[in-house]
Amino acid sequence: xxxxxxxxxxxxxxxxxxKVGSSLxxxxxxxxxxxxIDNWSRQLAVLAGQGRELLMVSSGAIAEGMQRxxxxxxxxxxxxxxxxAAVGQMGLVQMYESRLREHGIASAQVLLTxxxxxxxxxxxNARSTLLTLLGLKxxxxxxxxxxxxxxxxxxxxxxxxxxxxxxxxxxxxYIILTDQTGLYAADPRKDPQARFISVAxxxxxxxxxxxxxxxxxxxxxGMLTKVTAAKRAASGGTSTIIAWGREPDVLVxxxxxxxxxxxxxxATGKQAARKRWMRDHLQMRGAVLVDDGAVAxxxxxxxxxLPIGVHVVQGEFSRGDVIAVRTLAGVELARGLxxxxxxxxxxxxxxxSAQIEGLLGYAxxxxxxxxxxxxxx
Numbered sequence: 001x002x003x004x005x006x007x008x009x010x011x012x013x014x015x016x017x018x019k020v021g022s023s024l025x026x027x028x029x030x031x032x033x034x035x036x037i038d039n040w041s042r043q044l045a046v047l048a049g050q051g052r053e054l055l056m057v058s059s060g061a062i063a064e065g066m067q068r069x070x071x072x073x074x075x076x077x078x079x080x081x082x083x084x085a086a087v088g089q090m091g092l093v094q095m096y097e098s099r100l101r102e103h104g105i106a107s108a109q110v111l112l113t114x115x116x117x118x119x120x121x122x123x124x125n126a127r128s129t130l131l132t133l134l135g136l137k138x139x140x141x142x143x144x145x146x147x148x149x150x151x152x153x154x155x156x157x158x159x160x161x162x163x164x165x166x167x168x169x170x171x172x173x174y175i176i177l178t179d180q181t182g183l184y185a186a187d188p189r190k191d192p193q194a195r196f197i198s199v200a201x202x203x204x205x206x207x208x209x210x211x212x213x214x215x216x217x218x219x220x221x222g223m224l225t226k227v228t229a230a231k232r233a234a235s236g237g238t239s240t241i242i243a244w245g246r247e248p249d250v251l252v253x254x255x256x257x258x259x260x261x262x263x264x265x266x267a268t269g270k271q272a273a274r275k276r277w278m279r280d281h282l283q284m285r286g287a288v289l290v291d292d293g294a295v296a297x298x299x300x301x302x303x304x305x306l307p308i309g310v311h312v313v314q315g316e317f318s319r320g321d322v323i324a325v326r327t328l329a330g331v332e333l334a335r336g337l338x339x340x341x342x343x344x345x346x347x348x349x350x351x352x353s354a355q356i357e358g359l360l361g362y363a364x365x366x367x368x369x370x371x372x373x374x375x376x377x
Contacts, residue, residue, distance in 0.1 A: 173239055
């Protein structure tokens, strides 16, 4: 377990995912806490003014729906939870939209399910949408789509959802705001002498042994879900900070380099984790053969593969599949995530990107494989 001081990762982070739990968004289940949401919106506006890209994952829809429906206990039946989410989501997104707008920030609502991120094409679609919103300087407010979720597709908690979003957009940092000051070696409510963990390595097995259960009757997550979410985020190279959401100016101070809460450091670099995953694919559904000009650009590094450089399409693959990039002689040069299916690739091969929409009737992206989704082999 890491105990040595670590340079503050949030200070260097450009793209940040922030997650807030139900206990912070609501007044102990009695509706939304407008002052708290306004406070976070103000801090997000400060960070956005520093040129950072921000995504907010917020719980609270079911809790707000319970308040609007006059329910005092969280229901157990799935259809009741879905109904509460449908009612509460209206108030939750309205609150964020109005508060962020007052601070000069545009926002968007994004609802996701596990199926969206396990299906290759929907994964890429979700990624493209979120990255487009960030490019437009819009803050996505993300929640699990509880109105249609079932036992097969639910994330189970928004801590996990935040980690998956962090991996989806290649976030530099994942901040979990909770009703605890961070992680302790034991439950501080039972052991006042419990040691506070300021820095550790995400995925360390000892962390799960230290984490306890949920501390709120409103939310589903506890410290254990936060530790396991940090482990999941670290698999994509994103480090996680767990901090008390009521800490004054917590986001602004973290971004300024102050050490607050528990920092769980990803042992693998962001790009290294993503590219290792692609490089380790044992089976690929297809390949594209590229001309000498494309080979030279790819070998120089930092370049995407454009359709005009593709001469031959081999095999049958779908958008989002990992495919091989080979020279015209058949030597593998790289691997990457295809932005277009094999059928689409055959239509746009050897054509400029400007012609994609005319050839297909639409254009997902101008690249066959974007440079962030490509690794040299």
